[in-house]
Amino acid sequence: MAPTLASLVAIFSCMALCSLMRASAASKLRVGFYAQTCPRAEALVREAFDDAVRKTDDIGADLLRMHFHDCFVRGCDGSVLIASANGNTAEKDADINQTFEEEAFQVVDNAKASLEAACPGVVSCADILAYVARDSVAHYGGGFYDVPAGRRDGRISLATDTSENIPRHNFTLDQLTRVFARKGLTQSEMITLSGIAVYIGAHTIGIAHCPAFTERLYNFNSSSGVDPTLDPAYAVQLQQQCPTAASNTEVPMDLPSELGFDNSYYKGILRNRGLFTSDQTLVSTPAAAAQVKLFARNSAVFKSRFAAAMVRMGSIGVLTGSNGEIRSNCRAPN
Structure with missing residues (x-):
């Protein structure tokens, strides 16, 4: 049955109200919130x-x-x-x-x-x-x-x-963009946060386990065993670290700077060395690729935008004022 005009109005009114409520809650967050109540x-x-x-x-x-x-x-x-x-x-x-x-x-x-x-x-x-x-x-x-x-x-x-809300390692650009849009974040913010967002570890630091990406190394499709968007030399290196699709070895996500927070993640993508499908997909449109190129050549811009995107992300759906509680034990509600 097609929705009536009244039902559509109700749906959009609810969406608008929910958006205003989220914005109102986020506006109550402030730097130095505990300056008086818990200075340290x-x-x-x-x-x-x-x-x-x-x-x-x-x-x-x-x-x-x-x-x-x-x-x-x-x-x-x-x-x-x-x-x-x-x-x-x-x-x-x-x-x-x-x-x-x-x-x-x-x-x-x-x-x-x-x-x-x-x-x-x-x-x-x-x-x-x-x-x-x-x-x-x-x-x-x-x-x-x-x-x-x-x-x-x-x-x-x-x-x-978690299943419908957290992006996965094999998501396309469109899928990633939609997941972030549902949280009020733009595609630009998604690309900025992609270094931490998907599946295992923060991509610009940390490790992955082979099963998260071996689909790109073995039996990728009927005509190719290896994902053609993956740099061939990098694919060989990964196959040596993950000799079978079922291997569970730990592999650095960002090999040039495994424990450094920098823009090498984006440089790797431009060299077709994004570890996951969700990494390499960030250059699948001209607009997205332009942002990846900007971050790859300008670390200061990346870090500045990353900080701003983290603050924006940190305001998603927050409970403030009299909503929620202050847990005495983080592992259990009061």
Whole structure:
């Protein structure tokens, strides 16, 4: 049955209202939110991160992607941190989140413990995650940026919510653009954030496991075993690291600077060395390719736009004011 004019008006009115409500909530976030209530909030989070990165030097890749996954499912409400319980499978245990190391969740737990000792019931887990993602970027050379805070924590976490909200490693440019558009982000912001967005690790830092990309190396289609958009020499190198489609070896995502936050990710794409389909697809249209080329030649522009895009992403679907809660334990609702 075709929708009536009245039903269409109702749908678009609801969409407009929801958009205004999201914008209103995001506007309540501000830099220095805890200046009076918990002055050392950001310093305590940074201390927890510094302690962790001394033990596990690539932990920031997980923390950065964890913030992304949190924001894209139910908004930036810390729901990715909640543990499964009472028969409910939480986001944390969804297939796409199984590559997060337990140590990454422990960083948030440690920061929360310090904050609860200093100023109990004040700093949300969602804000901790936003702060520690920023600290990860700064640690690896991406530069420091101010994080508006004031998020409150959600109480719901469902593994089933991840499937339609988090982009996958084999997405095309159109698919990636649509997923980001649903979150109020532009294609330009998607390209800017693609270095952290998809599947395993933050692409400009971190590692991947062979099954995430071996579809491009073996039996790609009926006429070619290897994805023709993949640089042949790079394909041979990857086949040596992943000798079968079922290999589970760890492979650096951004080999020239595995633990450096820079623009080499975009340089690799221009050389047909994007590891995933979702990487190489960023040059599939002239407009998208132009942005990749800009970032590849100008690291300062990339880092500046990345910081702005992270702040925008960090405002998706936030709970503020009297909505949500401040969890005392990041792994469980109060």
